[in-house]
Amino acid sequence: MKKFLAVLLILVLVLGTITGCGGGAEEPSGEAEPFKVGAIYPLSGANALLGNQCLDAVQIAVDFVNEKGGVQGRPVELVSADAPDPTAAATEAGRLVDQVGVKVVFGSLASGNALAIAGVTDKSGVVLVESGGIADALTDSNFKYVYRILDKGGLRGAVGAEYVGTSIVDTLGIAPADAKVFIIHEESSYGESVANGAEAKVKELGMQLVGRAHYNTTITDMSALVLQIKQAQPDVLLTVNYVNDAILLVDTLKQLQAMPKVFMGLGAGTTDPNFAMTVGADSDGFFCTDMPTNLPLDVFEDEEMRATVEAFREAFLAKNTNLKNASIAAEAAFAGAYTFLNNILPNAADLDDPETIRTAALETKLDMTTLGFGWDLGEDGQNYAAGANINQWQGGSVVTVAPESLKNGDAINVPLPIANF
């Protein structure tokens, strides 16, 4: 019996190896070698909803580029990987780099994942184009081949706090020095970065920081945290959450009658469509600072850019029929992939040389990407043309209320009708 099982096992292994060898993409003679790129997103686990949307968006970008003839005549071949947590992200990055041979990786949605992937890709000379993780550490860690299209966490937090200290206080009829702000955030590098930026700006503008707390995203009861908020009675709550904890937070704030006058989410959870769908009409008036999203098409002066944005939205919604608009995460994922494949890589002298890709990334300057801001990469890999908008949930949709150049609506419900103090 044992012999039989051993023989069977060997047979399975041999067959598997043969199949594996034979299953790879064969290069048809005369056709250009495919340019392999990877996409590493959480396709399972807590962030899988947005992770799958990001993968859809990257696939759309690859399809668009291939329709135009690929990159320098080479068809782009996308290989995806599931990274529900940073450990899996590092493992999958290793697999894509060593076994698949990708030259560029698109990711990651979560800063923890981004840092884990960067640790693997950078030392192998593989580029990481980041369109989700905003932790400051990603561009503060001397990575050479990590390029982030969106804004840094610290900037995101500062933008939100600045809006509070300049615009919201006016609407509330209070001086900045009298405004009480409470900051809460999830405890990863993402939450920490954004909260640090917010805290610095709060203090710079002379507002009162009446509390700051962080929590683990596996939290199942936020009563203790919300009671701290209730004790402090802030005017404004600045929060950095993922979607599950954002919903739990709002429910608990309502149940314990601890809702402040202004609820401002600083990215991720509060910009997730699931957040507003679940919270319902009470979400009207919740701010959700993030990248520009759902911009009116006339923001894009270039006709080709406008057509691309429109085509992306159509293609994305065809894959995600339950959504009214593409999520911010998906828009960013598309922008990162499309900008890099369409605008940066064609300028690289050798697609297999990360140094020439880096040169192309640094030297290419764009006035506009599909995200509504341009591309101007610094030596640290940060796109310094990136910005954050002040968005607000209104009627189940995200409306950009600031800056003036990109707004498509005015802020409502300040203070919130459901505020308790």
Place this chain on the structure above:
Amino acid sequence: MEQVIQVFVSGLLSGGIYALASVGLALIFGIAGLVNFAHGEYLMLAMYFAFWMYGIFSLDPYQSALINLALMAILGYLTYKFIMERVLDSSHSIQMLLTLGLSMVLQNLALMLWKADYRNTRIAMTTSTLDLGPLHLSTARVLAFVVAIAASVALYYFLQKTYTGAAMRAVAQNGKAAQLMGINLKKTYALTFVIGITLVGLAGLLITPIYPAFPTAGAPYGILCFIVVVIGGLSSIPGAIFGGLLIGLIESFAGYFIGPAFQQAAYFLLFILVLIFKPSGLFGKG
């Protein structure tokens, strides 16, 4: 002072759920000697069943309770019959590895069948509150607490006062001797596992209006159940009830007075102290 009372009550309400989820684990280990690292995944499955009952038949989790519990009982029996029965006599290490694998299978099965979307069951009770003077209590959590404690106490009395309960306790004391007395071991183990899974299913059902269902929703509860059971005493039902309530209170007070980030650290610290100074648990013998 009002805040402190609110913190206490909030902790107690959470603790009731932890207690209910944990008594099943304590029962399974205490009587059948089985270590089940997939315990939290059955809570997750119960949440999904409740979600789908609401989504398809418009039955809220309380209305579909009997159907859901019957499903959980069947699932518990199938798990026991096809998987757990085969490792009854194996070492705990084997049981742990097996059930860890089962946990991964169940999580990924849920992911495959229902995707990773958060499945919220929003009913009127989800956001309604009971206002008792300065206290504001989530109605769903109060109901969950009351049912959880009632079920846990009912289990205790079942074990103490009924013939079947006595048989189960006899098996826990000495399986061979119980067999000699005419007690069918396999049926007793099967019944124990079924009851244990049904109880954790009840816990899942009760938290469905409060917390969304998603493939890894049960994982934090699974770990928590083990902590509760170790603190209370591995095979002690009163220990699991007490442990669950204690964990809820520690979580709440630590979260309020130190910070939410210390909620888990606080009860893990207690876990370590119990293992060092009283490894049999607070209610355990020896």
